[in-house]
Every structure is written in C-alpha cells, then in structure tokens.
Amino acid sequence: MDKIIVWYLRMSVFYFAAGALLGTGMLLWPEDAGYYIPAHVHMNLLGFMSMMIYGVGYHILPRFSGVHIYSPAIVTIQFWVANAGLLMMAISWPFHEMQTALSLVRPLLVLSALLSLIAVVLFTYNILKTIKPMDK
Ligand code: HEM
Numbered sequence: 001m002d003k004i005i006v007w008y009l010r011m012s013v014f015y016f017a018a019g020a021l022l023g024t025g026m027l028l029w030p031e032d033a034g035y036y037i038p039a040h041v042h043m044n045l046l047g048f049m050s051m052m053i054y055g056v057g058y059h060i061l062p063r064f065s066g067v068h069i070y071s072p073a074i075v076t077i078q079f080w081v082a083n084a085g086l087l088m089m090a091i092s093w094p095f096h097e098m099q100t101a102l103s104l105v106r107p108l109l110v111l112s113a114l115l116s117l118i119a120v121v122l123f124t125y126n127i128l129k130t131i132k133p134m135d136k
Pocket residue numbers: 019020021023024025026027033037040041044045048049
C-alpha cells in the first residue's frame with residue numbers, strides 16, 4: 001500500500017475516534033451539544049467516512065480497472081487540501097454556532113468549506129480519469 005494511502009486511512013480513523021469522542025461529550029453535556037453537532041457530523045461523515053473512501057478508493061479502484069492512478073500528484077495534493085479543510089472546519093464550526101464576536105470565524109469556516117469542496121472535486125476528477133472497463 002502506498003504511504004499516502006496509509007495516511008488517508010490513519011487520518012480517517014483519527015477523525016472517527018475524535019468524532020465519537022465529541023459525540024460522547026455531546027451526550028454528557030446536552031445543554032451545549034447544539035454547538036458541536038455540525039462539527040461532529042462532518043468529522044464523522046467528511047472525516048471518517050469520506051477519508052476512508054478516498055484511501056480505499058485510490059488503492060482499489062485502479063486495480064479493479066487494471067491501470068495505475070491517473071495522477072499520483074493529485075492524490076497527495078488532495079490529502080493536504082482535504083485535511084486542512086476538515087481540521088479548519090471542525091475547529092471553526094463550533095465557534096460559528098456560538099456566534100462569537102470573533103470576525104475571523106466565518107471566513108475560516110467558508111475557507112474550510114471551499115478546501116473541502118476542492119478536495120471532493122480533485123477526487124472526482126482523478127477517479128473519473130482513472131476508471132475504465134477491464135479489457136477482456
Ligand atoms: C460514540 C459514537 C457516537 C456518539 C456518542 C454520537 C452522539 C451523537 C449525538 C449526541 C448527536 C446529537 C443528537 C441530537 O441532539 O440531535 C449526534 C448527531 C449525529 N451524529 Fe453522532 N455519535 C456517534 C457517532 C457517529 C458516527 C460514527 C456518525 C456517522 C458516521 C454519526 C453521525 C451523526 C449525525 C449525521 C448526526 C446528526 C443527526 C441529525 O441531523 O439530527 N455519529 N451524534
């Protein structure tokens with residue numbers, strides 16, 4: 001397995017543990033849970049689930065097609081963009097929900113969304129350029 005794929009999988013399970021920990025905290029302190037729901041949801045679904053799919057998909061889909069991945073460079077760039085976006089999202093979203101006066105929070109959250117979107121588009125492009133039916 002390529003080193004970068006191992007890192008996708010490591011980060012995926014890291015977000016799983018962090019998301020589950022946050023969810024448990026939300027159960028223990030329900031009065032504050034509302035602030036953390038979007039961060040919890042996206043740590044689990046964009047972090048654990050999507051990051052796992054990025055890693056497993058990049059490993060397995062080219063093999064199913066009998067080809068190499070279209071762009072290994074995109075695999076690496078996407079890793080950094082996706083993780084920068086998600087970490088920024090998980091940190092800024094609770095502050096956004098609390099409606100803190102910090103004027104930096106909304107731009108940070110919007111930037112995190114754009115980075116996450118760019119990662120999704122990079123994955124989509126790289127996979128679409130890679131997969132093809134197996135030659136018989
Ligand atoms: C130890 C594991 C987990 C705990 C303790 C936990 C706890 C919670 C809590 C307390 C809420 C807020 C519910 C509410 O007040 O409306 C919530 C919402 C949510 N959780 Fe988790 N969660 C866990 C794992 C997960 C995982 C693994 C996923 C997804 C893969 C997930 C997806 C969601 C979603 C989508 C919502 C929002 C539901 C809605 O729209 O109302 N959670 N979770």
